[in-house]
Amino acid sequence: MKNRWSRQILAAVLVNSIYAMKNYPAVLFNTALAPLSFLLIVNFVSRGGLVGQAIEGAFIMSMFSNGMALQGDLSHLKNDLKLQDMVVSTPTTPGVYVLGMAISEIVYSLPALLTLVGLTAVFVHPNVTQGVELLAVMLLMFTVSVTIGFTLSTFSSDIVQSFAFSGLISTLFTTLPPVYYPITYIPLPFRYLAYLSPTTYAAEIAQSTTGFLQLSTVELIFAWVILIAITVTLALIAVKKARWREV
Amino acid sequence: MRNGELYCSELTKVYSGSGGKRALDSVNLTIPSRGILALIGMNGAGKTTLVRILATQLEPTSGIAQIDGVDVVKEPKKLRERIATVPQEARPVPWMTPLQTVVSYLLWRGVAYAEAKRRGAEALGRVGLDDQGTKLNRRLSGGQRRKVLVATALAADAEITFLDEPTTGLDPLSRRELWRSLQELAKERFLVLTTHYLEEAEQLADMIAVLDEGRLAGVGTLDQLRSLVKYQYSIRYSIRLPSIPERPTVKEGTVTTGRDGEIQVLTSEEEAYRISRELLERGARFSVNRISLDDVFFHLVGSTGVPKQ
Numbered sequence: 149m150k151n152r153w154s155r156q157i158l159a160a161v162l163v164n165s166i167y168a169m170k171n172y173p174a175v176l177f178n179t180a181l182a183p184l185s186f187l188l189i190v191n192f193v194s195r196g197g198l199v200g201q202a203i204e205g206a207f208i209m210s211m212f213s214n215g216m217a218l219q220g221d222l223s224h225l226k227n228d229l230k231l232q233d234m235v236v237s238t239p240t241t242p243g244v245y246v247l248g249m250a251i252s253e254i255v256y257s258l259p260a261l262l263t264l265v266g267l268t269a270v271f272v273h274p275n276v277t278q279g280v281e282l283l284a285v286m287l288l289m290f291t292v293s294v295t296i297g298f299t300l301s302t303f304s305s306d307i308v309q310s311f312a313f314s315g316l317i318s319t320l321f322t323t324l325p326p327v328y329y330p331i332t333y334i335p336l337p338f339r340y341l342a343y344l345s346p347t348t349y350a351a352e353i354a355q356s357t358t359g360f361l362q363l364s365t366v367e368l369i370f371a372w373v374i375l376i377a378i379t380v381t382l383a384l385i386a387v388k389k390a391r392w393r394e395v
Numbered sequence: 396m397r398n399g400e401l402y403c404s405e406l407t408k409v410y411s412g413s414g415g416k417r418a419l420d421s422v423n424l425t426i427p428s429r430g431i432l433a434l435i436g437m438n439g440a441g442k443t444t445l446v447r448i449l450a451t452q453l454e455p456t457s458g459i460a461q462i463d464g465v466d467v468v469k470e471p472k473k474l475r476e477r478i479a480t481v482p483q484e485a486r487p488v489p490w491m492t493p494l495q496t497v498v499s500y501l502l503w504r505g506v507a508y509a510e511a512k513r514r515g516a517e518a519l520g521r522v523g524l525d526d527q528g529t530k531l532n533r534r535l536s537g538g539q540r541r542k543v544l545v546a547t548a549l550a551a552d553a554e555i556t557f558l559d560e561p562t563t564g565l566d567p568l569s570r571r572e573l574w575r576s577l578q579e580l581a582k583e584r585f586l587v588l589t590t591h592y593l594e595e596a597e598q599l600a601d602m603i604a605v606l607d608e609g610r611l612a613g614v615g616t617l618d619q620l621r622s623l624v625k626y627q628y629s630i631r632y633s634i635r636l637p638s639i640p641e642r643p644t645v646k647e648g649t650v651t652t653g654r655d656g657e658i659q660v661l662t663s664e665e666e667a668y669r670i671s672r673e674l675l676e677r678g679a680r681f682s683v684n685r686i687s688l689d690d691v692f693f694h695l696v697g698s699t700g701v702p703k704q
Contacts, residue, residue, distance in 0.1 A: 152505040159502035167491045167499075171531060230485035234547070237450045237480040237557070238503045239472070245503075393471065394447075395411075395454045 156240045160248025163231075164221055165256035180260035183209045187267075190328045198329050200272045201361075204282070204354040205328030207264050208347055211286045212322050214253040215293020216314040222249060222301035223310035242392040250294045272358050281357045289350045291379050293321075295386040302390040320345070327351045330361050349375040398463045401428045401449070401585075406458035408444050408609075418444045419455070420609035428463055428555070430601030431581045434589040435692065440606040442589040443483050443559055449587065450480040450557045462555060462585075479504075479551035481544045483559035483589070489533035493524050493543040496532060500547040511550075518550035519543075521576050523569065537564045545573060549580060556580065558588040562595060574599055597688040605695050612695040620691045625649075628667035629690045630660040632674060632681035643673040651693065661690060 168175055183206035190202040226232035235245055254261070268274065274282060296317065304310045325345040326334055331352060334342055342348045349371040355361035356368055363371070401424065408419040419441045426432060434442040447453035448460055451471040460467040465474050487496045497515035502508065519528050522542040532540060541564050548556050561577070562570045570592075577599060580586060590596055596603050597617060604614040613620055621627065626648050633656050642650075646669075648662030660670060667683055674681045 151507075155502045155505055155507065158508070159499045162495070162502070163488060163491065163499045167488075167495050171490045171492075225488070228486070229488055230482040231488065233447070233450075233452050233482045234480060234485060234500065235503050236452050237475055237478050238500075239475050239505055240503045241472075393452060393454055 152239065153244050156244045157248035157251060159240075160245065161252045161255055164225075164249055164252035166252075169256065175256070176259050180257070180263060183207075183213070183260055184263065186323070186328055194329070200358060201330060201351075201355055202328045203264060203267045203271055204358065204360075205351060207261075207268070207282070207286055208289055208327050208350050208354065209318075209322040210257055210260050210264065211290040212293045212347055213318050214257050215250070215290050215295075215297050216318045217256075217297070218246075218249055218253050218294055219297035219301045219304075219314045220307070220311050221253070222246075222298065223304050224307050226301065227305055227310075228307055236392060242390070246294070246298050250290070253294075254290070274358055278357050282354055285350050285353050285357075285375070288375050288379050289347065292346050292375075292382055295379075295382040299382075299386045299390045302392075321347045325351070330355060332361070346375060346378045349378075399428055400461075400463065401426050401432070401587075402459070402461045403445075404459040406445070406448065406460050407456050408441075408448065408453070409456045417609045419448070421458070422606075422609075422611045424604065424611060424614060426602050426604075426614065428585045431577065431586045431588065431599050432602045432604065433596035433600035434587065434604050434606060435591075435593060435596050435688075436606035436612075437696065439608070441609040442606055444609075445606070446480075446557050446559050446587060446589055447482075450478060451475055452480070452482075474555075477554040478557065479548045479553035479555075480557040481548045481559060481561060483563075485544050487532040487535075487540050487543045489531065491532055492529050493519055493532060493535070493539075493546065494528040496543050497547045497550050501550055504551055514550045514552070515546075518546040521549055522546045523572060538566060538569055541565060542569065542573070545576075549576060553584070555585045556587070558586065560589055560591065562590065562592065570595070593688045593692055603688065605692060607696045613691070617688060620688065620695075621686055624661060624686055624691055624694045626661040626663055627686055628662055628664055628683065629686045630662065630667055630670055630674075630681055630683045631657055632679055633657050643670050643677075645670065659690070659693070661686065661694070 186209065187202045187206040190205070191199050222232070297314065300313055301310065304313065325342045325348045327347050331339060331342060331348060352361060352363060352371045353368065353375065356363040403422050403424040406419055406422040407417060409415060409417055422445065434445060436442050444453065448455050449462065449467055451467055451474055454468060462474060467474060487493065494515050497518055498511045501511035501514060506514065516525070516528065519525055522545055524539060524542055524546060527535060527539060532543060535543065541561070545558065545561050548558060562573055565573060577586060602614065602616060603620055605612040613623055642658065645660055645662065647666045648660050651659045662670065671681070671683050
């Protein structure tokens with residue numbers, strides 16, 4: 149069974165990232181462009197004062213955008229190419245299919261992620277504990293966006309609609325909230341709105357972990373609890389509502 | 396309900412947002428699950444809906460569907476171990492090569508990578524794409540892309556294969572080559588295909604099911620379907636020809652006039668002989684044959700002689 153799952157995951161990774169990267173090398177730069185552009189802008193505007201926060205923000209944006217990109221990719225494979233229909237009629241389960249596709253998004257954005265890992269090592273230099281905490285936050289962020297992406301993709305029937313949704317959600321959750329800078333930069337009435345986005349909690353935890361933001365223990369625990377709760381809730385919704393076989 | 400049978404009972408599908416229109420309307424069907432079953436019908440007759448339900452991609456609104464005793468709705472996992480499918484509007488992923496397409500599909504079926512590559516190359520050879528295996532799919536012609544998908548189904552070597560319009564877009568030669576592959580595949584297996592080409596169903600199918608507006612209009616072997624028509628001979632001629640100032644008298648049989656002016660007379664052997672002689676005397680061009688699937692189809696579907704678009 150494990151062999152079978154690994155083959156099914158490999159299929160998704162090959163189709164959605166390796167073959168695309170191999171046959172269209174230009175895509176290697178694609179995923180790195182948006183997060184690194186924001187990083188540069190924030191760094192220039194803050195005259196280097198927010199470089200650490202901006203790198204962590206670029207990480208969060210990358211992970212979240214990867215999950216949202218999954219929505220567009222799944223929709224394209226399902227609605228335009230009918231590949232998902234072919235896969236539905238195989239022993240592949242929806243969980244393994246989505247896991248494979250999610251891993252493929254990570255593989256697809258490896259150029260961006262490796263660049264950011266390098267920048268983190270140079271400018272943030274976290275210790276092992278901080279590194280583990282950052283990794284956990286990024287994985288939660290990715291899980292949140294994957295669950296949103298998969299659920300939306302199963303309902304969408306049109307690729308234009310899918311890309312519009314993924315662009316909209318990515319902007320709402322990664323560029324409007326305080327991801328690239330501390331939440332304290334936002335005037336108070338608008339700060340409450342920022343807390344509607346899961347990326348705000350992720351950025352708070354990341355910035356607090358590496359000393360860019362001072363949070364009390366209670367605030368930190370609260371941010372973790374909210375982020376985990378959002379992840380679990382969205383995952384449950386995805387499992388319950390997402391459709392593998394159409395109705 | 397038994398092993399060795401495709402069984403449908405009151406199978407019905409109403410799509411949400413269709414205003415209650417039945418895409419499949421109480422389909423009852425019991426046929427052997429071996430050889431080739433061809434589903435024929437006009438656009439929107441329900442062929443794809445039936446295939447998608449049987450291939451566990453779509454839930455029916457009501458009714459039962461079983462293949463070899465396995466319930467399509469209740470036991471999809473069990474069935475998915477045994478089926479392969481190529482949907483009607485499927486296209487191979489444009490950024491992949493034909494070989495990569497087949498290999499990835501086989502990996503999803505759980506086949507090991509090395510074995511998938513071997514079977515992929517072999518299947519592409521069977522559909523005449525052995526020299527195109529490393530070209531990107533987006534650079535292939537429409538017919539070649541279709542062949543890539545058929546090759547994935549062939550490579551799967553599944554017990555039950557669903558092909559929704561597998562030969563659409565293929566040139567006549569490729570179509571006949573593919574027919575041979577499908578006949579080979581179906582020797583030990585069950586192949587369900589939909590087609591708009593009645594000649595294809597006639598040539599390939601062991602069983603033919605005719606769908607009309609969601610209902611099963613007829614099912615059986617070609618001879619069984621022919622027997623549904625009272626008259627076994629068909630004469631076709633055109634009234635636009637100047638050599639036929641008036642129609643020959645038809646004492647027995649049914650006369651259908653198509654929109655293109657073609658007359659079809661379904662009649663008995665003796666009457667066909669008599670009408671033929673009359674047409675010959677007038678020097679008319681006409682054809683006389685034992686009824687074909689085309690004639691049966693028009694009879695069952697109730698067309699005026701020209702297929703609905």
